[in-house]
Amino acid sequence: MAVEGRVFVLEEPKQALVERARTFEDPPAGFALLEVLACGVCHTDLGFADGDVAPKQALPLVLGHEIVGRVLASDDAALIGRRVLAPAVSPCGECAACARGRATACPKGRMPGNDADGGFASHCYVPSRDLLALDAEPNQDGVLGEAKLEAWQLAPLADAGTTAWQAIVRAGLAKGDLAVFVGTGGVGGFGAQLARSVGATVVALDVDAARLETLAPFVDHVIDVKDREARDVRKQLRGYAKEHGLAEAPVRVFETSGHPAGQELAFTLLSRGGSLSVVGFTPAKVKLRFSNIMALDADLHGNWGCDPALYPGVVDRALSGEVALTPFLERRPLDEVNDVLDALRNHSLSRRAVLIP
């Protein structure tokens, strides 16, 4: 089988992606050929496009790692014709890290749009093994779950939703804890809702009032931290905890802004016996009094993507409606990919964009 398709290629950093025709042959062993139904746009794509971060595969490269697709060909016959969610990072399953259950620390993890061509395309190849089938039967095309989601809406769960979930699981967040999200763009917004689904009280912080307004109905409390001193925010947060009988609760902070000021704020919010999970990425450095971790007997975590074994926990919560996707997403034609990247660059996107080929 050979399929005629098209891809949007990053040929040079800081240049617009270029549309190219491409023929997709049968996938190699262990891989599936997907017809891309949707691909979310992530800050990581922008980092690659702008040359701030070098992708593992040398350019030219097709970006995009939040992929929902239909399986056209695979050596796993059960997958053919099904709509699937492809994990942003597929661990190798064979190395020492994978063997000890730390799939996210796998040095050979494969990320579409970084290690190989990704989903800003009509078609792409992904490993068959970790694909999560969204349909019980092949060739379905209706809405999904009790929440009646369209398939494109699940694309951001390939990375933004699941990376936050991995952080929540790693932090051991539990009922009765206080979870604080610093930054409520994609990862933080989904993370805040996921944290609430395990029974934690969730406070979301951002510098963007509009984003907080969208998220407010889905969390316990929001704080606009624009132009605020970190210590002042900490005082307010402690006040909130005390008022709500959470003065003694473990405070689990999730840094999901990927911004130096957000990282400094998140660090300042660390409390005794609490934890800080670093989920957002920035190449910038910050100056911190690192000994606070020791003085506060605090835990520090970081994670790169999410173990594919944890994906069903996120997808099920979205399909049941426990985690809302619709208010946080907007669909855009794939042809507008360069406009979408521009909007992300200018911070003029208020919702997470999902490209439709």
Ligand SMILES: [Zn+2]
């Ligand atoms: Zn991403």
Ligand SMILES: [Zn+2]
């Ligand atoms: Zn591995």
